[in-house]
Amino acid sequence: MFTRWLFISSDYYLLFPLRGTSSPGVTGFTTPRYSDNETFHNVSPFVVAKALSASVGEVKTTRKLRSGDLLVEVSSSKQAKQIIKLKSLSNIPISVQPHGMLNSSKGVISVGELFNDTIEHILEELRPQSVKQVQRISIRRDGKLIPTKHLVLTFSKPKLPQHIMAGYIRCPVRPYIPNPLRCYKCQHFGHSKPNCRGTLTCARCAVAGHESNDCTAKEKCVNCKGDHPSFSRSCPSWKMEKEVVTLKFRNNISYPEARNLVKARISPACTSYASVLKQPLINNETLTIGTLICSRCSAADTQSNLGILSTDTDSDLIESD
Numbered sequence: 321m322f323t324r325w326l327f328i329s330s331d332y333y334l335l336f337p338l339r340g341t342s343s344p345g346v347t348g349f350t351t352p353r354y355s356d357n358e359t360f361h362n363v364s365p366f367v368v369a370k371a372l373s374a375s376v377g378e379v380k381t382t383r384k385l386r387s388g389d390l391l392v393e394v395s396s397s398k399q400a401k402q403i404i405k406l407k408s409l410s411n412i413p414i415s416v417q418p419h420g421m422l423n424s425s426k427g428v429i430s431v432g433e434l435f436n437d438t439i440e441h442i443l444e445e446l447r448p449q450s451v452k453q454v455q456r457i458s459i460r461r462d463g464k465l466i467p468t469k470h471l472v473l474t475f476s477k478p479k480l481p482q483h484i485m486a487g488y489i490r491c492p493v494r495p496y497i498p499n500p501l502r503c504y505k506c507q508h509f510g511h512s513k514p515n516c517r518g519t520l521t522c523a524r525c526a527v528a529g530h531e532s533n534d535c536t537a538k539e540k541c542v543n544c545k546g547d548h549p550s551f552s553r554s555c556p557s558w559k560m561e562k563e564v565v566t567l568k569f570r571n572n573i574s575y576p577e578a579r580n581l582v583k584a585r586i587s588p589a590c591t592s593y594a595s596v597l598k599q600p601l602i603n604n605e606t607l608t609i610g611t612l613i614c615s616r617c618s619a620a621d622t623q624s625n626l627g628i629l630s631t632d633t634d635s636d637l638i639e640s641d
């Protein structure tokens with residue numbers, strides 16, 4: 321039996337409808353029959369709202385995802401315990417699980433006193449403060465990776481704390497902002513090489529059919545057509561993508577919403593992104609993680625590496641510990 325999903329958290333949960341079943345009508349409403357490919361796209365929102373309310377009470381928010389599954393934000397730990405046990409909404413069989421990303425948050429601390437501590441020891445000490453993962457940031461300098469005092473902390477709660485205590489030291493926690501994700505195959509933003517549907521293109525000269533390792537041709541960017549390689553941090557397209565990501569994470573909005581806000585700053589007379597970026601909103605020294613949807617080919621990708629780049633290279637990510 322296939323499953324319709326509903327995502328929920330310690331605040332958000334995902335509800336997935338069971339596929340391959342048929343549901344009789346609910347009084348006052350008609351619930352359609354489900355084929356193997358059906359999702360909540362085919363279910364009356366009235367049925368869903370009434371069933372949720374009857375099962376767990378009034379939830380904070382309910383949103384249908386592009387996949388057709390439901391994302392539910394509960395308002396209490398009691399509701400979380402109730403909704404995770406649900407097997408059906410009205411007559412609709414479902415499965416429920418906590419959302420994989422929305423129930424956690426990532427922040428950065430910078431503590432010189434922890435430089436010589438191991439990641440394992442830091443994690444052990446910070447677990448009581450809801451820290452579930454610690455990663456140290458490295459920078460690339462003269463071709464070598466150098467560890468830094470900057471640590472990325474993953475918290476097992478959706479709201480980032482303003483500070484944590486590292487022993488006797490009060491450490492401010494800064495939001496963790498992703499870098500744009502660039503494909504090493506086609507050089508466009510929003511997806512990575514394993515998920516690329518495009519053509520192999522040189523990151524140095526923007527010509528299709530070869531990689532950049534041994535290329536000595538004149539530099540040209542695939543994205544903005546400027547006289548620099550596609551991996552340059554001075555690229556106007558990269559800076560625009562960075563603004564989009566920064567707005568998305570700082571304001572907790574979707575990528576399309578963030579992109580529209582950035583594009584709204586572009587005057588109709590503009591012929592390139594460069595004219596929009598005379599007053600940059602962001603700091604280039606940032607870290608990387610997140611799920612992106614490529615606006616060019618609609619491929620989805622998840623960033624999982626962390627890093628800071630000190631120079632422009634044909635590499636967007638530096639591995640952390």
